[in-house]
Amino acid sequence: MECDASAAPDVGKLALAPVVTGVDKLVYAAQPKGSSDWYLVLQTGQIRVFSGGQLRSGVFLDVSNQITLSSGGFDDERGLISMAFPPDYATSGKFYIMMTATTGTNMNRDMVVEYKRSSDPYVADANSAKTIVRLDASAVNHNGGHIVFGPDGMLYVGTGDGGGSCNSDKPGGSQDPASLFGKILRLDPNAAEPYAAAGNPLDGAASRVWHYGLRNPYTFTFDRGTGDLFIGDVGQDSYEEIDYVPAGTSGLNFGWPKWEGTHQDTCRGQTMRAGDTPTPPITDMDRRQSATGPYRDYKSVVSGFVYRGSQVPQLRGVYLFGDYTGGKMGALMQCGAQTSPITVINKNPDPNAPNAPAFARQGSLPAFNALTAIVEDNDGEQYFVANRNSLVKIVPGT
Template sequence: MSQRRALLGIILAVILLLALTGCKKASTPLVVGPLPTTTVEPTASPEPVIPALADLTIDFESVASGFTQPLFVTGAGDGSGRLFVVEKTGRIWILRNGQRAAQPFLDIRGSVSTNSERGLLGLAFSQSFGEDGAFYVDYTDRNGDTMVSRFSAKGDSFVRGSEQVLLKIKQPYANHNGGMIAFGPDGNLYIGMGDGGSGGDPNGNGQNLKVLLGKMLRIDVARDNSTARSTAYGIPADNPFVTTRGAAPEIWAYGLRNPWRYSFDRKTGDLWIGDVGQDTWEEIDFQAAGSTGGENYGWNAFEATHVFPPDSKARAGTFTAPVVEYDRASGESVTGGYVYRGSAQPALSGTYVYGDYVSGRVWGLRRSAGGIENRQLTDTTYNISSFGEDDAGELYLVDFGGTIYRVTAK
């Protein structure tokens, strides 16, 4: 499970960072955490020979363009080879071999609020989608609240009237909606929630276990459970706060500001989270496969490893530090990515690829027994709203301007 750092450990990490940087702004992301306890990867077959990060060159091949504010791309996991592109405005399109379908797979524009950071924000397919046709979306409704709903699909279209609302979460502000949803290796649905918005988390939601904002949620959509807030889902019995009086049982981890894209390594099961910072620091958080949950990633007591607000005293508690942080010299809005596990780009094998929405920079991170290596791979002109995987584990980049790119490497 993820290595927890006591408050003293975080303070020491900050002191070390200041000593190493001479209190100057960093130009590249800094590895700030020790290598967490991680899953040992299988060694039955030899790993491909891959170039060092310093020698890795990546590029981007246009797959399709002309989308309206695309936020996500993914395969359905059904072996069909289809790609599904999510538009902020409320539509999902199917791509086959780079060709867009004539009609959208889903169109709920009439139900979606799109001002500020609201919109259709997330998509996840049932792990049995080929059999049950179920898929899940996260969107902001007309009242500005988060909706997590299940739909049914038939062929290349959703079934009208099939929406079943699983979870509705009140949102006090229009920003920091989170919105990513994904099924974990355990079969549960993980829901990333921002802190509710405004600035600085004025309501203290990130550290409040009574509310769902500023959290990573984990629910069981395969069964009902009377302890849940909705009869449409169940609470996994091993969620960390099930027996904590007053705590929301859906919570898996907390202390998140706006987890903008996260992913599970399809080989190891490790969870990687890109958490957007307030004014100064962006961060990548990590949770090793096998974690029992309950990690506190710090917000709003810390922005990355730095006390927040900056002129305040450090709060007591146990926090899980990010594995990487970077400041405004490198970017202003982190976009979490994926560990590459496809076969077409062997040079990328085992590399966690992530980027920044504002600066357009893309980094690669690798873990080994010796620690963590993190380097900038390229600089782009894209507004990187997301990365995504197809059924085969090939990696894609989404430019908010309207284009989907395939990531290549050598």
């Protein structure tokens, strides 16, 4: 595929069109292979199905008896965060969720659980639950939460560093391959427990680890065209980062908590695993109080995809990223080891800069604020999970 990283991509005019609105606490959405249905993940513990242009009245899965989210000034990071369908979902009926329970025996444990659908294709079998990963109880933040099946058919799992501040709750966990905290895991759910996938780079207690040295890989995505991996690793107080991994590369150490982005010792007194060299991000976003750049209001970076759809031709080959609260997004081209300059895109049009790249809104959508996920459908078109209640599609602007 042609790729040119010599200049910032020209994204042209873009817009957002509503797909589903009014779904409270929506955090993620996914499609099974070969289906046009959207499975909508609510942080409060339910999965609902949007099919044939309508939101079905019942629920596909309900684990809300394990989740009571905190309210008020604290933005709870726990709950039901994502789901993933294996390539053979149509025949196996298996699917996977990642969640952090807030009550009961699994309170504050990050878990990946396998379920099966029932004889009703729009209802899961609640009694089919099988736990694939269960971390030790940890702090109430940095829970990771993203799971996805990669191009190789294996299940990839993002785990946070255990929370606290500067890796304080599970000290050293991110740099210890034997710990499940601060990792990208690569699993084969059809293998024997502990479900480590064949070909992983490490053995023994670290047999499930694919990459490590991460703080909170809340979102990560595979380029369907190349198999390359992009990781949005949420920073501490200074820098957000996007990490890039060429297809097939394993065992990388991204340096946290010794490194935050391309900067050492923002957390004092931290060390790297002996003998390791940190893999730097392809870009980091300065969010310090003194920052003056376009991403100074970032809090939790969100990784998008390299666009491989057909409906927005100016985005072909362009990688998008954003932030939960930040007002601007970014677009770049990654061509092997070369990263292009970034095109800054406003979430909402700026009346004082009418020619600046921005997402115009269609269908009476409100202002585009919170971003919890960037997802793609089976055709490679991209969508935002926006405002904690809507799924909106990127379309050409006018």
